[in-house]
Amino acid sequence: MPETGSGPAAAGRTGTFSRAGVFRLKPVDSSEQETEGGLRRTMGLWQLVALSLGGLVGAGVFSLAGVVAHEDAGPGVMISFLIAIVASSAAALCYAEFAGMIPKAGSAYTYSYATLGEIVGWAIGWDLLLEYTAIVAVVAIAISGYLSYLCEQIGLDLPTWALGAPGTGAGHKVDLFAALLCLLLAFVLSRGTRESARFETILVVVKLAIVALVLVVGAFHISGGNYTPFLPFGLSGAVAGAATTFFAVYGYDAMSAAAEESAEAKRVLPRAIVISLAIAAVIYLLVCLVMLGMQSYQDIDTKSPFSSAMSSVGLAWVGTIIAVGAVLGIASSALANMLAVTRVWFSMSRDGLLPAYFARNHPTRAVPTRVIWIVGGGSAVIAGLLPIREAADLTNIGILSAFVVVALAVIVMRRTRPDLPRGFRTPWVPVVPLVGVAFSVWLIANLDWITWARFAVWMVLGMIVYAFYGYRHSAENRRAAGPTPPATPEGSST
Numbered sequence: 001m002p003e004t005g006s007g008p009a010a011a012g013r014t015g016t017f018s019r020a021g022v023f024r025l026k027p028v029d030s031s032e033q034e035t036e037g038g039l040r041r042t043m044g045l046w047q048l049v050a051l052s053l054g055g056l057v058g059a060g061v062f063s064l065a066g067v068v069a070h071e072d073a074g075p076g077v078m079i080s081f082l083i084a085i086v087a088s089s090a091a092a093l094c095y096a097e098f099a100g101m102i103p104k105a106g107s108a109y110t111y112s113y114a115t116l117g118e119i120v121g122w123a124i125g126w127d128l129l130l131e132y133t134a135i136v137a138v139v140a141i142a143i144s145g146y147l148s149y150l151c152e153q154i155g156l157d158l159p160t161w162a163l164g165a166p167g168t169g170a171g172h173k174v175d176l177f178a179a180l181l182c183l184l185l186a187f188v189l190s191r192g193t194r195e196s197a198r199f200e201t202i203l204v205v206v207k208l209a210i211v212a213l214v215l216v217v218g219a220f221h222i223s224g225g226n227y228t229p230f231l232p233f234g235l236s237g238a239v240a241g242a243a244t245t246f247f248a249v250y251g252y253d254a255m256s257a258a259a260e261e262s263a264e265a266k267r268v269l270p271r272a273i274v275i276s277l278a279i280a281a282v283i284y285l286l287v288c289l290v291m292l293g294m295q296s297y298q299d300i301d302t303k304s305p306f307s308s309a310m311s312s313v314g315l316a317w318v319g320t321i322i323a324v325g326a327v328l329g330i331a332s333s334a335l336a337n338m339l340a341v342t343r344v345w346f347s348m349s350r351d352g353l354l355p356a357y358f359a360r361n362h363p364t365r366a367v368p369t370r371v372i373w374i375v376g377g378g379s380a381v382i383a384g385l386l387p388i389r390e391a392a393d394l395t396n397i398g399i400l401s402a403f404v405v406v407a408l409a410v411i412v413m414r415r416t417r418p419d420l421p422r423g424f425r426t427p428w429v430p431v432v433p434l435v436g437v438a439f440s441v442w443l444i445a446n447l448d449w450i451t452w453a454r455f456a457v458w459m460v461l462g463m464i465v466y467a468f469y470g471y472r473h474s475a476e477n478r479r480a481a482g483p484t485p486p487a488t489p490e491g492s493s494t
Contacts, residue, residue, distance in 0.1 A: 023118065024474075050201040053251065054200050054254075063304075065287060069292060072244070080241035081245050081284045090435040091403040091406065093274075094410045094433050102114060102259075108125075108403075116409055125344055133341050136375070143177070143178065147177045158176075162175075165387050174385065182334070189372050189376075190365070190373070192366065200332050203329055207332060208283075214291075224293070226295060242443060249281070250403070261343075291305060352474045411434075
């Protein structure tokens with residue numbers, strides 16, 4: 001089978017802005033063989049579903065839904081989630097096709113590099129490094145809110161300076177719980193893929209049990225009056241809320257980044273994406289229905305919305321159980337996204353766009369520990385110093401941009417490589433991908449200017465790094481001189 005980007009036709013096109021330059025393509029490798037010094041294929045279908053649900057059902061359920069309801073949409077947060085789910089579903093079908101076609105680490109970075117060119121792949125990969133790291137921070141902040149709630153319940157007074165990021169309250173200097181949690185998750189992930197996958201599965205089971213408790217108990221305390229007015233901020237508020245709630249419904253993207261650690265990836269990855277998104281969609285809509293029926297959106301405690309909702313109907317003991325479960329369950333979301341960013345970084349380094357130092361795994365655990373600890377430290381800084389809303393919006397603009405690229409890449413790949421075997425085919429191409437593009441662009445347009453400014457600064461910095469390092473050190477740039485040597489174990493140090 002001919003590889004994308006190879007052959008005399010590709011070699012004949014020269015110049016910086018050509019297929020021999022910044023638009024050179026990463027060869028498509030659809031094999032599922034393990035490479036020397038690479039990642040081990042240990043995860044099956046249900047471990048992948050658990051990993052995806054870990055990213056999908058997390059801070060969005062236990063914290064972000066309450067924030068959006070209180071600040072943007074009121075009970076109309078259900079419309080916010082519906083819009084986000086439709087947009088996410090279109091993108092998920094595109095991811096499923098690529099996951100069944102290119103079972104390699106890197107997710108949107110790898111897909112766009114193989115389809116649209118190196119500079120596009122670099123831009124998406126660089127984007128994901130920030131976005132996934134910020135997602136870990138957002139989830140850690142959400143957990144911190146429930147930890148604070150638990151401390152209040154047992155009468156433990158924490159110092160004011162440690163209760164939140166600057167600007168979140170009088171005297172707040174740093175969200176200490178959130179920062180420490182990021183470092184703890186880095187430790188868990190550094191233990192190895194099999195071990196962290198088992199830990200993730202346990203957390204997801206706990207999380208879903210807590211969600212079931214909320215739905216069953218809360219259903220008996222719904223008051224129809226709490227749904228009125230349904231759109232207190234107008235339809236525009238619900239639309240603006242969708243741009244933020246989108247953060248909650250793309251956990252499958254994190255799971256697809258672990259494709260190289262999945263047994264029979266071409267067959268099970270697409271199934272895991274579709275199954276997990278369907279489960280998550282039902283959970284989010286039911287959760288919003290119950291939470292907003294129990295308590296007025298105006299009275300929601302945005303730091304621990306479910307626990308406060310239970311307390312408002314005289315069920316403080318259930319609120320405490322929810323807080324304990326939320327601390328454990330939401331951690332699965334942070335773990336899934338931390339795994340994703342380390343695999344994207346690993347893949348970019350293996351391709352030569354970032355230093356090969358980061359593509360060297362631990363000799364016995366077969367995970368990129370060097371990258372894991374850097375991500376742990378970076379997410380700890382963001383979690384400690386940024387409010388949850390700002391961190392969430394920062395993640396959304398990047399992931400939505402990746403979705404646009406992946407959706408367009410499906411259309412391009414159908415035309416340029418119709419011969420490639422596909423474990424899953426996106427239905428109704430190009431309609432479904434274009435729906436995903438349209439929704440994603442619409443949601444991006446509803447983000448505020450400061451989010452755009454931060455994103456622009458990060459992308460400019462990324463293009464500078466690519467110009468002075470990635471372009472020259474790219475494995476594709478060196479391909480004519482011989483095959484790129486495989487990553488080797490880093491030795492005895494971590």
